[in-house]
Amino acid sequence: MDTYSAPLMTARDAAAHLQMPESTLDVWLADKRGDEPLVPSVAPERRGWPRVTFAGLIEAHVLRALRELDFKMDEIRSIAAIVRDEFRRPIRAGDSTHGPRWGQPELADKTLSTSTARRGFVKLSNSI
Numbered sequence: 770m771d772t773y774s775a776p777l778m779t780a781r782d783a784a785a786h787l788q789m790p791e792s793t794l795d796v797w798l799a800d801k802r803g804d805e806p807l808v809p810s811v812a813p814e815r816r817g818w819p820r821v822t823f824a825g826l827i828e829a830h831v832l833r834a835l836r837e838l839d840f841k842m843d844e845i846r847s848i849a850a851i852v853r854d855e856f857r858r859p860i861r862a863g864d865s866t867h868g869p870r871w872g873q874p875e876l877a878d879k880t881l882s883t884s885t886a887r888r889g890f891v892k893l894s895n896s897i
Contacts, residue, residue: 776811776819783821789833797832798825807832807849 777783780798784791797808798821808829813820821829828849835845 770823772823773809774811775822776813777823777826778819778821779813779817780810780821782819783826783829786826787829787833789829794821794829797829805853807846 778786780794781791784794787794794808797806798810799806809822809825810820811822832845832849835848840848
């Protein structure tokens with residue numbers, strides 16, 4: 770099973786599994802601002818059929834955790850862009866150009882501000 774292109778769940782089932790509102794997941798699956806969606810999905814074969822991939826389910830789980838830590842959506846979009854760039858996660862399901870690039874110093878230029886990173890670490894530490 771290709772974790773990036775094989776549909777696993779409907780948005781409704783994924784939202785129920787993640788214990789989050791379906792409307793929130795729908796926004797993450799298809800960003801209306803014209804940006805890349807935060808959570809990858811595939812076009813369902815028919816209306817109501819699965820469209821959330823395994824990779825999408827994992828990404829939605831991480832996004833939900835960041836929201837619970839009170840990260841703002843702009844911060845989350847920045848984090849997602851950095852992670853996708855560094856790990857070459859497929860921009861569209863079925864793209865096979867994923868895989869990490871190690872030892873690249875330019876990543877330091879892309880990191881979040883120290884205060885944002887520190888705030889996230891403190892929130893994460895306090896939640897454990």
